[in-house]
Amino acid sequence: DAKTTQPPSMDCAEGRAANLPCNHSTISGNEYVYWYRQIHSQGPQYIIHGLKNNETNEMASLIITEDRKSSTLILPHATLRDTAVYYCIVRPGGNTGKLIFGQGTTLQVKP
Amino acid sequence: AAGVIQSPRHLIKEKRETATLKCYPIPRHDTVYWYQQGPGQDPQFLISFYEKMQSDKGSIPDRFSAQQFSDYHSELNMSSLELGDSALYFCASSSGGRVTDTQYFGPGTRLTVL
Numbered sequence: 001d002a003k004t005t006q007p008p009s010m011d012c013a014e015g016r017a018a019n020l021p022c023n024h025s026t027i028s029g030n031e032y033v034y035w036y037r038q039i040h041s042q043g044p045q046y047i048i049h050g051l052k053n054n055e056t057n058e059m060a061s062l063i064i065t066e067d068r069k070s071s072t073l074i075l076p077h078a079t080l081r082d083t084a085v086y087y088c089i090v091r092p093g094g095n096t097g098k099l100i101f102g103q104g105t106t107l108q109v110k111p
Numbered sequence: 112a113a114g115v116i117q118s119p120r121h122l123i124k125e126k127r128e129t130a131t132l133k134c135y136p137i138p139r140h141d142t143v144y145w146y147q148q149g150p151g152q153d154p155q156f157l158i159s160f161y162e163k164m165q166s167d168k169g170s171i172p173d174r175f176s177a178q179q180f181s182d183y184h185s186e187l188n189m190s191s192l193e194l195g196d197s198a199l200y201f202c203a204s205s206s207g208g209r210v211t212d213t214q215y216f217g218p219g220t221r222l223t224v225l
Contacts, residue, residue: 034213043115043201043216044154087153097205097212098144098167101153 004088006105012082014111018075022088025069032091033064034099035073037084044087044101047073078109113138115204115217123223124192132187132220136204142166143185144214145177148199160185189222197224 005023012018024033034049048055048062050071055062061074075082087104091097116135124130136143142161146154156169160179171177174192179185189196199219205212 038154041199041219043203043218046213046215049213097142097214098156098159098169099146099154099203099214100156101146104153 004090004102006086006088006103008103009106009108011108011110012075012078014080014109015077018078018082018107018109020073020075020086020088020105020107021070022073023070024088024090027068027090029068033062033068033071034089034091035060035062036087036089036099036101037082038087038104039081039084044099047086078107080109080111083107083109115202115215117200117202117217117220119220120218121221121223123225125225126192126194128192128224130189130192130222132189132200132202132222134185134187134202134204134217136183136185136202137206137215140204140206140215141183142205142207142212143179143183144203144205145171145185145187146201146203146216148201148219149195150198154201157187192224194224197222 035047036044038044048060050062064071085104085106118133144159145157148154157171158177159167163179174190177187201219203214203216205214
């Protein structure tokens with residue numbers, strides 16, 4: 001299974017963009033990059049996913065490098081409610097679909 | 112929109128007792144996943160079901176068993192409870208059981224073993 005590496009913590013000012021990096025240098029060609037977040041012991045919340053193209057939805061944008069070895073999650077205008085642990089997950093191949101959570105990045109949005 | 116429902120939300124048990132956690136997936140979702148999150152830890156995959164058949168198994172103790180019923184709800188049965196079983200238990204559901212299907216999580220059941 002591809003391993004991901006994320007910084008343990010980051011700060012962001014409210015209203016500014018939050019850019020959360022993730023390294024996944026051993027990712028395979030058919031593995032997707034998923035981002036989830038967990039707000040204080042709530043159930044993890046799906047944010048976005050992608051394979052090789054950049055993706056955008058109402059919550060965030062996902063930028064994947066051309067070699068697919070790293071990606072960046074962008075929250076365009078962070079609010080205090082975005083304070084959470086953000087997990088970058090590479091879904092293993094096959095059809096089981098389990099999520100393997102790594103350490104994640106604790107994002108603290110400050111006023 | 113309907114979400115994943117888990118019951119109970121909180122459960123307190125004594126050591127060596129048995130506990131049953133229930134998960135009701137989003138309507139028309141046919142795949143259920145169970146995760147365990149210990150204090151200060153990240154969620155860990157336990158087991159999953161697709162169309163009522165076990166599809167994958169993680170680090171689930173032999174004391175735990177689970178199944179998915181004909182209405183697609185799932186139950187996680189935990190016997191001979193130990194102090195270390197105290198954790199948040201999350202259920203997630205998706206449609207299709209494929210690696211690209213997005214999983215949506217429930218609010219979790221907080222199990223405390225005394």
